[in-house]
Amino acid sequence: MIREEALRLQSLVDRLLAPHRRHIANDVNIHEVLERVRSIILAEYPHGLQVKRDYDISLPMLAADKEQLIQVVLNIGKNAVQAMQGSGELVFRTRVARQVTLARKRHNLALKLQIIDNGPGIPEEIRNHVFYPLVTGRAEGTGLGLTLAQTFVHQHGGTIEFESRPGYTCFTVLMPFGPDQ
Ligand SMILES: Nc1ncnc2c1ncn2[C@@H]1O[C@H](COP(=O)(O)OP(=O)(O)OP(=O)(O)O)[C@@H](O)[C@H]1O
Ligand SMILES: [Mg+2]
Structure with missing residues (x-):
């Protein structure tokens, strides 16, 4: 898994540095993506964490x-x-969203992906800025994780938003299935 992750990050960095071939559109099964992330996270946090599908x-x-x-x-x-x-x-939740407008385009169908946790919630002071680079609530954080996530979602013609209060934080990603749907 470590070798796979190293290769994946290398290819990601390569593409970040080569703006003209940044985006590769293939057929992707979202559940394969979620299962992969689930096993990476569980390998890092083997005790006390449940990742529900x-x-x-x-x-x-x-x-x-x-x-x-x-x-x-x-x-x-x-x-x-x-x-x-x-x-x-x-919780990793997937649903279909119907008749949504994303990036000013109307889609009959879109993916609705939600990532939900029951932690303390996003600190009030940074709630309005979490997608900006270098905004972090953690001493060892760089504040780039959500910026990069948002950039990638936008590159797919999607949107990302969240709702957060103590005990419930939910990030919702909406993304068209493809250019013609
Ligand atoms: N689910 C969450 N619950 C509570 N706080 C959150 C959650 N998601 C994000 N945050 C807050 O938003 C901040 C910004 O997140 P982001 O991923 O952009 O940066 P980071 O995690 O601090 O650093 P990096 O991801 O670059 O290592 C976090 O530091 C944290 O304070
Ligand atoms: Mg982060």
Whole structure:
């Protein structure tokens, strides 16, 4: 898993540094992405953490960049686990959203992905700025995780938002399944 992660990060960095071939659109199964992130997070936090799956397995494939999607879910999920100090409950939920407008485009179908934790919630002082670079609530944080997640979601024509209060934080990513849907 470490070798796989190192390769994945290298390819991600390569693409960040090469703006013209940044985005690779392939058929991606969102549940493969979630299962991958789930095992990475559980390997890092083997005690006291539950990662529940609430999947709609009838969802179509996404035309998307799998490495980027893994990074999106990993960045959001890791924040949640860090806020819960490694023990608590994380939920990965997938649903279909119908008739949504994303980036001024109307879509009949879109993916609705939610990553929910029961940790303390996003600190009030930074709630309005968490997507900005260098905004962090952690002593050892760089404040880039959510910025990168948002950039990747936008590159897919999607949106990312959250709701947060003590005991409940939910990040919602909406993303079109493909250019023609
Ligand atoms: N689920 C969450 N629960 C509580 N706080 C959160 C949650 N998600 C994000 N935050 C807060 O938002 C801040 C910004 O997150 P972001 O991922 O952008 O940066 P970071 O985690 O501090 O650093 P990096 O991800 O670059 O290592 C976090 O430091 C944390 O304070
Ligand atoms: Mg982070």
